[in-house]
Amino acid sequence: QKEVEQNSGPLSVPEGAIASLNCTYSDRGSQSFFWYRQYSGKSPELIMFIYSNGDKEDGRFTAQLNKASQYVSLLIRDSQPSDSATYLCAVNFLSDAGNNRKLIWGLGTSLGVNP
Amino acid sequence: EAQVTQNPRYLITVTGKKLTVTCSQNMNHEYMSWYRQDPGLGLRQIYYSMNVEVTDKGDVPEGYKVSRKEKRNFPLILESPSPNQTSLYFCASRRMNTEAFFGQGTRLTVV
Numbered sequence: 001q002k003e004v005e006q007n008s009g010p011l012s013v014p015e016g017a018i019a020s021l022n023c024t025y026s027d028r029g030s031q032s033f034f035w036y037r038q039y040s041g042k043s044p045e046l047i048m049f050i051y052s053n054g055d056k057e058d059g060r061f062t063a064q065l066n067k068a069s070q071y072v073s074l075l076i077r078d079s080q081p082s083d084s085a086t087y088l089c090a091v092n093f094l095s096d097a098g099n100n101r102k103l104i105w106g107l108g109t110s111l112g113v114n115p
Numbered sequence: 116e117a118q119v120t121q122n123p124r125y126l127i128t129v130t131g132k133k134l135t136v137t138c139s140q141n142m143n144h145e146y147m148s149w150y151r152q153d154p155g156l157g158l159r160q161i162y163y164s165m166n167v168e169v170t171d172k173g174d175v176p177e178g179y180k181v182s183r184k185e186k187r188n189f190p191l192i193l194e195s196p197s198p199n200q201t202s203l204y205f206c207a208s209r210r211m212n213t214e215a216f217f218g219q220g221t222r223l224t225v226v
Contacts, residue, residue: 034214043205043217044158088158092212101212103148107157 002027002093006106014114019076021109023089032092033072037085044088079113086110117142121206121218128225136191136221138206146209147189151202164189196225
């Protein structure tokens with residue numbers, strides 16, 4: 001069973017702090033990893049993707065990938081109240097039939113940033 | 116503008132009355148999916164399609180049908196909706212191994 005796990009939260013941080021969101025996955029063969037943000041009742045929107053081990057930075061966001069330990073994390077620096085949302089981790093798994101790659105989604109972590 | 120368009124955004128219907136939710140993408144993506152999202156259960160895949168005339172069941176296909184006659188369109192059909200299909204539905208498209216682009220969502224209520 002291919003799985004992606006996230007702490008459901010809620011995670012609460014003060015404005016200006018660093019928020020750290022974590023995700024673990026079960027398949028060592030996974031090659032691509034995505035972080036999405038979803039506001040209540042809205043569609044998920046892509047924040048970052050990462051394919052290689054290490055860190056990838058984009059503005060206030062940093063994605064970190066460790067394939068040996070099978071985890072991917074998202075750091076949000078200088079957190080703002082507008083960052084309050086649910087953050088979804090998605091991992092591209094090779095299907096059991098081996099003929100396509102399927103996105104498996106975590107349940108999401110709810111983040112609240114307090115002014 | 117690259118986008119995935121779903122319609123309608125909101126729908127209230129009665130048990131047993133057939134309905135179709137449309138989805139269209141303008142990015143020439145091969146891969147399209149339908150998801151439903153319920154509190155505490157996350158995004159669950161209903162059906163997916165890897166290309167024209169190629170569709171397959173996802174994790175929760177019961178009570179749903181799909182078709183992929185053209186690359187850009189992937190409608191979701193509920194032949195006989197029931198209250199347990201009340202949910203928030205998303206269509207998504209992507210190329211293999213890349214990120215998914217989502218439609219705006221359809222909030223369906225079956226009474």
